[in-house]
Amino acid sequence: MSTGRERRRLGLVSASALVVASMIGAGVFTTSGFALADLGSPARVLFAWAVGGVTATCGALCYGALARALPESGGEYTYLARTIHPLAGFLAGWVSLLAGFSAPIAAAALGLQAYLDSSFALGGDPRWIGTGAIALAGGLHGLRLTLGVVTQNAVVALKLALILAFVLLGAWKLQLAERVSAAPAGEFDLGAFALSLVWISFAYSGWNAAGYVAGEVRDPERNLPRALILGTAIVTLAYLALNAVFVYAAPLAELAGKSEVGAIAAEALGGPGLRRFLTLIVALALFTSVSSMVMSGPRVVARMAADGLFPRAFAFTGDAPARAVALQVALSIAVVWFADLRQLIGYVGFTLGLCAAAAVVGLLRLRARAGAERVPVPGYPFVPALYLAMTLFASGYMVVREPVNAAYGVATVAVGLVPYALWRRRPSR
Secondary structure: OOOOOOOOOEOHHHHHHHHHHHHOOHHHHHHHHHHHHHHOOHHHHHHHHHHHHHHHHHHHHHHHHHHHHOOOOOOHHHHHHHHOOHHHHHHHHHHHHHHHHHHHHHHHHHHHHHHHHHHHOOOOOOHHHHHHHHHHHHHHHHHOHHHHHHHHHHHHHHHHHHHHHHHHHHHHHHOHHHHHOOOOOOOOOHHHHHHHHHHHHHHHOOOOHHHHHHHHEOOHHHHHHHHHHHHHHHHHHHHHHHHHHHHHHOOHHHHOOOOOHHHHHHHHHHHHHHHHHHHHHHHHHHHHHHHHHHHHHHHHHHHHHHOOOOOHHHOOOOOOOHHHHHHHHHHHHHHHHHOOHHHHHHHHHHHHHHHHHHHHHHHHHHHHHHOOOOOOOOOOOHHHHHHHHHHHHHHHHHHHHOHHHHHHHHHHHHHOHHHHHHHOOOOOO
């Protein structure tokens, strides 16, 4: 008979692979085209990616401190509920369900179908490609943890090897060292740069993935911070290398504003054959992104259900939270059929940035309450201050430049007040 208890079966490699799989998704293969349209310079786009990497690393260091102090599954839901207030935790969990996982899963699926359809002309409605990818990931993670983890680790390793091969080929053909060192031309638009940071923050989202499955990680006080930092460092290097190839491979006019920027760059480098090769890399990257989020997202719902803030039917049972996985899959597929990729990127980047900033504020509050010795934070106070400053700077400009996407983010949080008021009044079992 199942106890419904989480068991610690994930080691450092699996937790790090989860971070890498969560991060390398739709964003890195789609965002630079949008950023080029606004910034007008490959060098500035790369600078934005570097700033995004520094910000994500600061966030990973802060979340490592949180994970060490609170080694439980649930991510921002757990952190905010324990450090600020149960309502703050619930709203973060609510945002995770919708903006944190359903929308990014759909964005990865939309990116997957855009690349496959543009390179192979599969015919029919391409949304069925994304739907099938989400359903397959749900099958892998909805029944047994081990099958999904082993499959994911193997595909992540293959994905990184293929990305390295593509980067080395591109660097050799483009003579990247000379191109990257060239100074950007034209005026610098601070607002456009901040907006690009929001999109890029979407690409970096996932650096906190190990926190969602903390209750299933062995020796979490040691392995969780290491997984967060190691995974983020690997992805930051991969992003800078990939985007250097993307933004210099073709003329600016061919890349600006395009979602399949990687495929366009690959064709400019090596013709249709290299484009198909990159498309296969993207397919692996986006499927592992879908898979990792289908694995980690339902753990937040399951934790909320165990705490009585979500219907009890979605609590952790057996080897995996099967009903929570099914709910996540259903919501994500619905978003695939009714949403636009560019709009999703802005909405997710803004909303998740605010949630992560709130978690870092919770860390500072926990440190002030428990003491520096019990809650050590690397680089304190500069690391958390830099993360908060960069995140709030980008989010503030998002409100000014794209108020509709910002309004969707705020509305997502506000709507969460209704189920919280209903569910918290139910008598506990």
